[in-house]
Amino acid sequence: MKTLIDQIGIKHSFETSPKRIISLVPSQTELLYDLGLEDRIIGITKFCVHPYHFIPTKKIVGGTKKVHYEKIRLLQPDIIICNKEENTTEIVEELRKICPVWVTNIITIEDNFQMITDFGQLFNCRTEAQKWNDKLAFALSDFKNFIKDKPEQKVAYFIWKNPFMVAGSDNFINELLKLNHFQNIYADNSETSGRYPEIELKKMRLHGDPDLVFLSSEPYPFKEEDAFEIGRFTHHAKTVFVDGEMFSWYGSRLLKAFDYFKKMHQKL
Known part of the structure; x- marks a missing residue:
């Protein structure tokens, strides 16, 4: 049993790493893909345009502010990925009746690193998550050097x-x-x-x-x-x-x- 806490402080327990993922946030869909989780993603929004081949190959379950609950239910997800700013509290509450909903909250770059670390633990892809955080940390340091003057x-x-x-x-x-x-x-x-x-x-x-x-x-x-x-x-x-x-x-x-x-x- 794995217990993790999301970025709005909700505790989640999983017997096994979630295998059927629905993402309701375009930038997080792209991140999940970059973490090597393409085969686990079963549902996305119409705004999830990266990577470009997802729109014709993944099930579209609505937008970020309006979702089709029945389509989501029929996909039998293990987890739904939402974001505090992108998705409404009402949507998140309704989705919780279907399966666990993991909510991110990204305001700072530090929050971004935390989200990637969390996904690494949640989806058992810690090595890929660490690689991305290392790349981002290096690029951030390089950019700070570029911008300092x-x-x-x-x-x-x-x-x-x-x-x-x-x-x-x-x-x-x-x-x-x-x-x-x-x-x-x-x-x-x-x-x-x-x-x-x-x-x-x-x-x-x-x-x-x-x-x-x-x-x-x-x-x-x-x-x-x-x-x-x-x-x-x-x-x-x-x-x-x-x-x-x-x-x-x-x-x-x-x-x-x-x-x-x-x-x-x-x-x-």
Whole structure:
């Protein structure tokens, strides 16, 4: 009997390592694949686009915020992998009636290392998990060395339109912004508190008048006309379209993100 505690403090006991996995988080689906667990993954969301061959070969059980409970039940999973931010409490509670639900909670890079270690223990792939953590630790150290002399720049990171929403504090995007020496003008801001606050464009200058405006590719795919609209409300900000996966996907994706960040800084 193996007893483990997930990242929201729930204790789980397993007689054997779970063999039938459903993942309801795209970045964690990619991590499970990279840990060599492809054959155990039986269900994914429609947003689980990496690796690309999963969409036609794995059973789609809905999205991250809306799932098809009956499809999940019929797949007879041993475990369902969720995330505190991606999936709602209501979904998690309903899924617990089917089988154990392992919930991750990733805000810091340290949380990311912990998730990989946990998956190594949970799915009996400790060696692969350690390899990934070693690769990520090396890449993180290398990136910190690369970034150490770069000056701080003020940034607003947009994730949604109608209403306009940005990355605030207490989330993984903000952690990666800080790592990149980007000072998020909407983090720890009393008027726009929260993880992903709604904002008014006309008040953007009052919150710090950013040097850079980042328009993410997901969850909302910003376009040139959005850049023009937002740009009218800053003094001098440079608008940059950024790959949302690199800033918001945790797990093994972080390895690619460090290379992406280096190239981005060279262009800036």
